[in-house]
Amino acid sequence: MREESWVNRLWRRIAYDRSIGFGFEHVGLTTLRFPRIMALIALAFTILCFTQLPRANVDGDLMRVYAHSGHYYDAYERLSETFGTFENDIYVLVNSPSLTDPATLEKVRELAFDLELNEFAVGSMSPFTLRKPSGEGGSVPAVPEGMTDFAQVARALSDLQQNDPMMRNLITPDLTGMVLIMFPNQAMTKGDGTKAMLVSLREMLSYYEGDDLQIELTGPPIWTSEMLNAAVDDQIKFTVYGFALGALIALLALRSLTGALLVAATPFVAVMWSMGSVIMMFGSFSFLTIIVTTLVIVMAFAESMFFIFNWLAYWRDGMEPHKAVDATLKLVGPATALTTLTTLVAFVSLYFSPGQGVQEFAIAGAMGCCIVFLCLMTVMPLLLKMALQLGFKLPRTPSFALNAPVPVAWKLATKLGRPITVLSVVLVGLLFVPYFLIQPRFSLQDFMARGSDAMSAAEEIDQGVGGVAPLYVRVPLADNDPNLSTRDFETLRTVHEIIEGELGENKVISIASMSNYTDNGFSREDVFDAVGPFMKRRFITEDGTQGLVTGFMATIIESDALKQMVARIDDKLADAGIADAEIGGFRVLTTFATDDIVRSLQISLSISVVINIFLIGFAFGSMRVAVASIVPNMFPILGTEAYLWLSGSGLQLTTVIALTIAFGIAVNDTIHFLSHYVHGRREEHRDHLGSVKNTMERIGGAIVATTVILCVGTIIVAFSELPQVALFGTLFVLSLALALIGDLFMLPAILVAGAKFFAPLGRIRVRTADHDPTPDDPTGDTLTGRGPYPVRPEP
Template sequence: METSRSKQPRPGSPRTSGSQSIALGLERIGLISLRFPLLVGLTTIVLLIAAGFGLARIKVDDSLSQLFRSDTPEFKTFEEVTRRFPSNEYDVLIVVEGKNLLEHGSIEKLRDLVTDLQLIDGTRGIISMFSARQPPQGDALPAPLFPDQLPAGAEYDQLVQRVKNNEIIRGKLLSEDGQLTLIVLALDPAVVASSRLRNVIGEIQKTIDDDLAGTGLTARLSGVPVMQLEIRNAVERDRLVYNAFGFAAGALIAILFFRRLAFMIIGAGPPLIAIMLALGALGWLDFRLNMFLNVMTPLIMVISFSDSMQLTFAARDRLLQGEGRFEAFRDAMLVVGPACVLTHATAALSFIALQFSESELIRTFGEAGLVATLIAMFAVLLLVPLLGLLLLRNESVFAAEVKAADTALDVLRRFCAWIAAKMVSHPGLYSLLALFVVGGLGLIYANLEPRYRLADQVPDREQAVAASHRLDAKLNGANPIDVLIEFPEGKSLYDPETLETIAEVHASFEKQPGVANVWSLETLRRWLAEKAGKSDVATLKQYVDILPQYLTRRFISAEQDAVLVSGRVPDLDAGQLLPVIESLDKALDQVRMKHPGYKIAVTGLSAIAARNSALMIKKLNRGLTLEFLFVAAFVGLAFRSVVVMLASILPGIFPVVLSGTLLWLIGEGLQFASVVALTVSFGLGLSATIHFLNRWRQEERPDQDPAIAVERATVLVGPPLILTSVVLACGLIVTVFSDLPSLRLFGWLSAFAMLAALAADLLILRPTVTFLSRLARQMSRARLHLLEHEH
C-alpha cells in the first residue's frame, strides 16, 4: 500500500472492464466530434445563431402569485377574484410621510400631486384623503372634506381635526398621528402587463419628486405593480451579473491550473456555449425568467463545468503521458465520459423531483432545469473533444514544458494522497463516526420549520419593501386580504339578506385581531346611516351609482352578483399569519350557517400564501428525502453494485443535513428557495461521488486490498474534483449580489452545500467504500467457503 502512495498512478485504461457500462455507452456521443469535427463545428455555429434569437424571446415573469399557482380550489378562487375585482393587482401605493404632513403648505402640495397623478397616461383612478366627503346635508350631495379654498388660522386647525377624526380615512388612508398618508393610484391592467409599466412608474416618480420638492415630505412607492417592476429589473440585472461572473470565475480557474489559453478555452468554452444554447432553447420554448429560473445560468455553468474540467484534466494527463491529441481525448471520453453522463442523469433526477410540487413555478423550474441539463450534457460531450482537436498543437512540446511546471497540481495530488491514506487507515471507525454525525445532523434538520414571507420574493434594497414596512407600522398592514361573497340565484345586490350578509362579514372581519383597514359596501352604508341618518336602499344605490366605476369595482362585481370585503394584514411569516386566516374563516362559519345560499371564501395572496406555503414546503422536503433513496438506488443500479449504492448514501445526505443545521443555527427555517437549493445541490453534489466511484471501479483489482484502489482513484480524480467544487461554489455564490432575498439564500446555501459535498466526498466516501468493499469481499469469501464445505 505504501508503494501506491509514493508512486503516482497511471491513468486508467479505457478498456478496463465495465468502465463503459454505467452510462449504457452514451458517452460515445463524444466520439462523433473526433470523427466528424467539421460537421459538429458547423452545427454548433448554427445552433448558437438560433440560440441568439431564442435569447431575444426570453421574457420576465414578475407575478407574485406564480409561486402558488396550482389547480387547487383556493387558487382558482383567488384567480376569480383577480378577474372580477381588478384592483389590488393594479394598485400603486404611494406612501407619503412627514411630521408636517397636515400643515397648510403640505396639504396644498399634496392636493396638486393627487391632481397631477390622475393626468398621467396609463392611470384610471385615485383614492386619497382628498376623496373623503363632509357629512351629507339634506338631499344634496356631500361636499368634499377639503374645500377648494383652504381656510387659515383657527379654521384650518378645526379642518385638520375633522380630517383626523374622519371615519372613512382615519386608520385607512391617514395614520392616527397624522404623519403618514396613503394614496392609492389604480393603473390600467394593460399597462401593468406590458413594457410600458417602467415608463409609467417612472412618470409617477417624477411627478412626486417635482410636486413635493421643498416640502420636507418623503414619498415611497409600493403595491403589486411596483414590486413586479422591481422584480423585473432585478432579474434582468442579475442575469448580466451571473453571466459575467460565471465566465470570469471559470476562465480564471482554468488559466491558473491549466497554464495554457487553449486548455482554458477547452475547459470553459463548452459550459459557456451550453449556457447560450440552454437559455436560447428556453426562449424558444417560451419559458419566462423568474426568481428561480434566473439561477439557471449559474446552474448550467456548474453542471457543465464540472464534467468539462474532468474530461479536460483526463485528456491533459494522457498528453503528459505522451499520447497524441486524438488518442488523448478519445481515451478521456471513454474513461471519464460514463461518469459525466451519470452526473447529468442524477442532476436531471433532482429536477424531475421538483415536478411533484404543487407550485407551477417550481414545476416550471424543474422542467427548465431538465432541458438545460440535457443540453449541457450534449454540449460537454461533443465540444470538449472538438475544441481539443482544433486548439491543441505540438503535443510533445506541451508535455515537456508542463511536466516541469505543474507545481499547483502536484500540491493537490499530494494533499489527496495524504487524505486518502488517512481515511483508509481506519475505515470502519470513520464510517461509524460518519453514520453518527449524519444521523445527528438529520435530527436537527427534521426540526426545521417551514417559513414564507411575501417580502422575500421582492427586492429588499428598493423602495417597495421599505414603503410596505411603513404601512405595516402606521396603518397596520400593507398586504391585501379579501372575503369573497357570491350571491345565490335570485338574490340581488340590494336584497335585504344580501346587505345583512355583507354587514355581518364586514363586522367579523373588523373584529379579527391582526386585520386592519377593512373596506366594503358596508363602509358606505354605515357612513350614510351615521352622518345622514339614512339607511334606506334607495339612498345607498344613489351613492353607489354616482361613485366612479374604478372605485365601485373594488367591492362590487360588474354583474353585481358578488362583492368583496377587503382588509390589510402585515407582511408576517406564513406561520404567524395562518392562525389569523384560520380564525377569520372559523368566525365566518356562523355567517355561512345563517345565510346558507351565499358562498363566502377568505382569499387574497396573503391567505393563499399562509395556507399553502407550509404544506408545499413540507411536500418538497418529503420529495427530497425520497430522492436520497431513489438516486442512491439509481447510482447502484448503474454501477450494478450494492456496495456503490450503500456507499453513496451518507456522502449524498451529509451536505443537505449540514446545510439544514446551518439554517437552524442562524434561525432560518425551510423556505422555498432553500428546499429547491438543497434539492438541486444534492444532484450536483453527487458529481464528485460519481466521478470517484467511476475511477475507483476502474482501478480496483480482485487480488488487491480495496484501499489501494481508493488511494489511486483519489490521486487521479481528486485535484479536478477539488477545483470543480470550487468552481461550483463560485458559480453559485455569485447570487449573493442579487437584490432578491430568495435568490441570495439560494446562492449561498447552494455554494455551502457544494463545499460540504466535497468534504463528504473526501472524508466520508473514501472510508465508507473501503469498509463496505472489504466487508463484501469477506462475505463473498465466507459464502464461497461455505459452498465448498457443503460440497
C-alpha cells in the first residue's frame, strides 16, 4: 500500500481527524491532567488582574470613538490644528428678567471677567470682551461701562444683538438672556482636568447665582462629563445587578444555593480577568469598551449553565460525580470552543470598521471571548471538583418551568414540522426587505444622559439665540496676507453668504461679518486689533494662508437634515469655484463618520453571519449542519433590524454592534443543540428523531435557562441613563429572545421535516468530544472504537 503523503495527512487532520472544537478543548483536558499547575496559573493571573483594578477609569473623550475614522475625522483634525475649535468650549447661560438693570448688567460683566481670568481659561467671548474700533486708533468696549438707566442698557444690548453677528448668537432678542463662552486650556483639561475645571467653575458661578440671576452650564465638556458619570454608574449597577440576577436565576433553575454560587463563580473570575486585561491593554475603558464587562458576565453565565446542566445530568444518570466533571468537559469543551470561535468572529469582524473606538471594542470583546472560554476550561472544573471535595450534594431536579416549553416545542416539531419550516423560511425571506431599507441615523441627544441639565440648557440656547453649535468652513487663501487682501476677503465673503443662506442672517461669523465696521472707514487691521489676537486666530491664520468661516446652528438637529445641508453647501461652494474649501465640525464629523462606521459595521455583520455559518459547517464536517443553522440564526438578526426599521430608530453605532455581538452569542445555543444532536447520531447510535428528542430533553432546559440569564443580565442595560446604551440592551434582549424561538421551535422543526436530508449526519467523521474515555464515560469515539459503543462500519 502506498504511503500517504504529508499533504493528505495534514488535510485529513484539519478536515476530519479532529473534534468540532478544532482541538482547543485540550486546554480543559490539560486542566484535568495537571490540576495543580493549572490552578496556580489561574490564581497568578487572577492576582495580576486584581492589581490592575485600582487603575480602572473611563476615558470621557468621545473623540476616541471616532479617531481615525476617515475623511471627516481628518478634516476635523486639520481644523483643530489650524484654528482650534469651539467644540470644547464652555457655554454659560445667564438668564435674568432684569438684565437691562445697570446693576444686574455690571454683575454679569464682573462674572464674565472672572470667567476669563479662571485658571482653566485661555480666553472667553461675551458682549463684554468685544471691543469696537474707536476711530481714534484705538478701541472701546462694545458694551459701554458706567450706564445709569434701563434705557441706555437696552439700547446698547439691542444694538449689539441686531447689528453684530457674534453678539446675535450670544444675546436673546428679548434681552433677558446672555451666553458667555469660555475657551478652556486643553492641556489642563486632559484626564481628570475636566472634572477639576467644572468644580472650579461651579464654585465661582455659585457666588453670582441668586433671585436676579439664573446660571446654567452647558457645552461638550459638560455633556461628556455627564456621559462619563452615567457610564460609570451604569457599569457599577450592571455588574452588581448582573451577578445578582444571574445567581438568582441559577438558584431558581438548580434549586441549590451552592450550585448557584458555582454558576456565578466563573463569571466573576472572567469579569476580573477581562477588566484587568482591558486596563493592561488600553490603560482605561472607553464608552464602548466598558460594555464588554456586561457581555462577559452574560456569556460566562450562559456557558456556566450549560456546563452545570450537563454535569448534573451525567450525575443523575448514575455516573460518579468527579468522572461526570471530566465527561462534561470532554463533551461540552469542543462545542464551547466552537461557540467561542463564532463569537470571536463576530467581534473580530468589527475591527475592520473605521474608528478607534470600534476597533478597541473589537479587541476588548475578542479578549473577553477568549477569557470566558479559558475560565470555563480551567476555573469551572477545578471549582466543581473542589466543591465535591467539600461535600457538595446532588441537588434536586431542575425547575419544571425551564423545561415546560420543551414538550410543546417537540410536539409542534413532530406534528407541524413541515408547515413550521416553510413558514420560518418565508418569514426570514420577508425580513430581508427591512434589512435593505433601513438607513443609518445619528442623533447627538441619543449620546447624552437622560434628564441632562446641560442638554436642557443647550435646548434653551437653541430657542433663545438659534443655537451655538458650530459648523466650520476652512478656506485656503491665495495672497497669504495676514491682514487679508481684497481678493481673499471677497472669497471669504462669498463663503460667508453661502453659509448664511443656510443658517440664517447673522448666524455666521468671519472677517466678512465685520462689514459694519469696515463700511464705516475702519481698516481690516483696525478690526483685527479690536477683536484681539485670540479672536483673530478664529478668523485667519497668522501667515494669512487660510481663513475660517463659522456658522452657528441648533445643537439639536436631525442627521438627515444636517447631511442635506452639508451637501447643498458643497454644491454651492463648487458652483462658486471654491471647491477646495473644507467643511468640518464635531456635528459634521459625528454625523458623517457614524454613517460610514455604521455602513461598514452592517457589512461586517453580513460577513460575520456568512463566515460563522460556513465555520459551523466546516467544524462539523458537513454543510448540512450549516444549512440547519441558517434560519434559526438569521431570524433573530433580521427580526431585530425589522423592529428598528418599523420603530424609525434606524441603524446607529451601538445598534449594529449589538446585532453583531447578539448574533455571535445567539449562535451558541444552536451549536450546543447541533453538537448534542450529532453526538446522539454518531456516538450513541440513536435514530434521527430519537436524537432530536433526546437533545431537546437533555439541553432544552439549559437553552431556556441560558437565554433567561442572558436576557435578564442584559435587560438592566436597557435602563441605562444613556439612550445609546439603553438601546443596545433592548436590542440585545430582543435578539436573544428571537434566538430562543429559533433554537427551540424552528431548529427542531427543520431537523424533523428534513429527516432524509439530515440522515447522513450519523456518519460524519469529526468528533463531538475529544478525550481519553473512561469505561463509564458515554462520550466515546466510535470511529476509533474507543469508548463503550461498538464501531459503526462505514457505508
